[in-house]
Amino acid sequence: MRASEQIPGQVNPAWPARLHVVTGKGGTGKTTVAAALALGLAAGGRRTLLVEVEGRQGIAELFGLGPLPYEERRVAGTPDGGEVRALAVDAELALLEYLDMFYKLGAAGRALRKFGAIDFATTIAPGLRDVLLTGKVKEATTRTVDRRRVYHAVVLDAPPTGRIGRFLNVTAETARLAKVGPIKTQSENVATLLRSPMTAVHVVTLLEEMPVQETVDAIADLDALGIPIGKVIVNATRPPLLTGTKVNQAELRRGLAAAGLATDRATVSGLYAEAKAYLTRHELEESLRVELAELGEPMVELPLLPGGVDRAALDTLAAELLGTQ
Amino acid sequence: MDRILADPGVRIVVCCGSGGVGKTTTAAALALRAAERHGRRTVVLTIDPARRLAQSLGLTELDNTPRQVKGIEADESGGELHAMMLDMKRTFDEVVLAHTDPTRAAEIFANPFYQAMSSTFSGTQEYMAMEKLGQLHARGEWDLIVVDTPPSRSALDFLDAPARLSRFLDGRMLRLLLAPARAGGRSMFSLVTASFGMFSRVVQKVLGAQLLTDLSGFVAALDSMFGGFRQRAEQTYRILQARETAFLLVAAPEPDAVREAAYFAGRLGEERMPLAGLVLNRVHRTTAEGLSxxxxxxxxxxxxxxxxxxxxxxxxxxxxxxxxxxxxERRVAAVFTDAYPAVPTVEVAAQPADVHDVDGLRTVGDALSQP
Missing domain, CATH: 1.10.287 (Helix Hairpins)
Structure with a gap:
């Protein structure tokens, strides 16, 4: 089924979650993939929310905007009336918002902030910080107005694979510190959402050893925590360039001559060395692809976009992700 | 690069850059070369090495002490290579033990706040990497210490986190928590203490009273160590500013990594920390230049x-x-070289397969030392 043919309000069958958590080793392009997914899921006149939690302002950078404040604001639209909003969650402000909701702090809250108390609280208990961040994400995911969901889907540009288990395992972190009270309740609610079919964690990787290893490790971690895995997204893949015939220098020289190119030693041996290096790289990539497939999770491959990431590139990736290209 | 590695005046090389650019491999390759070619007694401090690279250096477990790497070719030069992986929690424990008596230390170790803080990533890893660097340097038994920096969300964290953490440990928040009564008597603090009293009430409500008890317990136990924490962080900071240190930025020819390297170069300038050069990893070049x-x-x-x-x-x-x-890639790299034309740049060609043995490190070391 094409995304545009779906009934409004229903989830996309290929991406059935409401909360899409996108992780991956640093440098694999998880922010780009998260943005493309948010765009893709907004197709068909829907509204999605793209969230970042690490204060990197990666979303703003990607869409060529100034730093995003702690507020949900439109960053992109789709031709069919869809809309992506973005939110950079700030742990301090999330805590104030949270305290205000429960305790009506007002000016006193601002004084606390000026005084560094909030920074203090979130520094001394990083687990608390994560509960606040994921709590805000949960709130946006489940928010309704007039009994209708405000967001068709929420896409979280999450911390990298090395930290994702700890970040999502909020109850374990807070259980150590807060044994009673609203924070405990909040972390339990977040944990329930994260372990439900409403959530899917997607792991972005490249066909390189370290990112693949971290993908394998992260999936094992998340499995052990009972957090549902969505897809393995293989980013920046290249179409194979070799048709399979093995090249040798003599044949290469004849080919160059036939094409009217120079056949000096340097050119021939240079091209030969390049082809051999390519083959080595390609074989390694193939074995890594097999390793990923053996995980048994659904896989999506995205092409390398050599021109860098602009809006057109994001649209291309979105179409690839949703299978609507 | 050989000039830096051979210079007896250079005692510390810090490899920094964003995640996934080959920092650890670069650090290990430089340390190997310093030992094999320049006869230096070298230690490489790695933070989170790839498993196979760690194995090739003989690092099978994270035990926080330098282990000599066997099987390197340093007989002629007389150098040695030692390698270690940072154990964040153990390093923190050692700092606590060094600054307080065993009873206090036991109290601190048992406190849930200490456990949370010493094992999570929020700045602690960076601080502990600095701390370990300070320790290795203070022992004076190494000709050269090569440091790999933590896989932070940003390369700048390595510089900022320790200061943040020590400021925090030494901060008035903690002192107030320790002695709310003492602070309450001063009128100039009345607004602050009023909100602080409310803060603790709110914390009590939100987190439960037990948490606050644990927190003040933690704070009280750490009290004796505050000065020590800050002093150590400042000491290490000064070492990083000294001439015996060389910072190497590591990047791959990708827009994000290069932008990060440029930011970092700017920061090093502001902090008056010595930037020795940029290592551009995984560079692709053709061997048949004549053919477009x-x-x-x-x-x-x-x-x-x-x-x-x-x-x-x-x-x-x-x-x-x-x-x-x-x-x-040349276009991307120009973003950095145009902004910092005076910073020497060395390119390392992309290897067809990943590096995970000493031979591979040697090849990278050769590439790093091309003039």
Whole structure:
């Protein structure tokens, strides 16, 4: 089924979650993939929310905007009336918002902030910080107005694979510190959402050893925590360039001559060395692809976009992700 | 690079840059070269090495002490290579033990706040990497210490986190928590203490009273160590500013990594920390410079149309893709070199397969030392 043919309000069958958590080793392009997914899921006149939690302002950078404040604001639209909003969650402000909701702090809250108390609280208990961040994400995911969901889907540009288990395992972190009270309740609610079919964690990787290893490790971690895995997204893949015939220098020289190119030693041996290096790289990539497939999770491959990431590139990736290209 | 590695005045090399650019490999390759070629007694402090690279250095477990790497070719030069992986929690424990008596230390270790803080990533890893660097340096038994920096969300965290953490540990928040009564008597603090009293009430409500008890317990137990924490962080900071330190920025020719390196270069300048150069990893270049990408691709298409020479057409397509990538990477790298023309740059060619043995490190070391 094409995304545009779906009934409004229903989830996309290929991406059935409401909360899409996108992780991956640093440098694999998880922010780009998260943005493309948010765009893709907004197709068909829907509204999605793209969230970042690490204060990197990666979303703003990607869409060529100034730093995003702690507020949900439109960053992109789709031709069919869809809309992506973005939110950079700030742990301090999330805590104030949270305290205000429960305790009506007002000016006193601002004084606390000026005084560094909030920074203090979130520094001394990083687990608390994560509960606040994921709590805000949960709130946006489940928010309704007039009994209708405000967001068709929420896409979280999450911390990298090395930290994702700890970040999502909020109850374990807070259980150590807060044994009673609203924070405990909040972390339990977040944990329930994260372990439900409403959530899917997607792991972005490249066909390189370290990112693949971290993908394998992260999936094992998340499995052990009972957090549902969505897809393995293989980013920046290249179409194979070799048709399979093995090249040798003599044949290469004849080919160059036939094409009217120079056949000096340097050119021939240079091209030969390049082809051999390519083959080595390609074989390694193939074995890594097999390793990923053996995980048994659904896989999506995205092409390398050599021109860098602009809006057109994001649209291309979105179409690839949703299978609507 | 050999000039830096051979210079007896350089005692510390810090490799920094964003995640996934090959920092650890660069650090290990430099340390190996310093030991083999320049006869230096070298230790490499790694933070989170790839498993196979760690194994090739003989690092099978994270035990927080330098272990000599066997099987390197340093007989002639007389150098030694030692390697260690940072154990964040253990390093923190050692700091606590060094600054307080065993009873206090036991109290601190048992406190849930200490457990949370010493094992989570929020700045602690950076602080502990600095701390370990300070320890290794203070022992004076190394000719050269090569440091790999933590996989932070940003390379700048390595500089900022320790200061943040020590400021925090030494901060008035903690002092107030320790002695709310003492602070309450001063009128100039009345507004602050009023909100602080409310803060603790709110914390009690939100988190429960037990948490606050644990917190003040933690704070009270750490009280004796505050000065020590800050002093140590400042000491290490000064070492980083000294002439005996060389910072190496590590980047890959990708827009994000290069932008990060440029930010970092700016910061090092502001902090008056010595930037020795930029290592550009995973650079693609062609070995047949004379043949352009367009020409090569057109020839491949022509060969395909006329039939035969399939393998030659493949090779031409590989060359075209490589030549285009090389051009793109040069453009990306220019963002840095245009902004910092005075910073020497060394390029390391992309290896067809990942590096995970001593031979591979040696090859990288050779590439790093190309003039």
């Amino acid at each position: 990408a367009e020409r090569s691709r057109a020839a491949a298409e022509e060969l395909e149309r006329s039939g035969g020479f399939g393998a030659a057409a493949d090779a031409l397509r590989v060359h075209a893709a490589l030549a285009e990538q090389a051009t793109r």
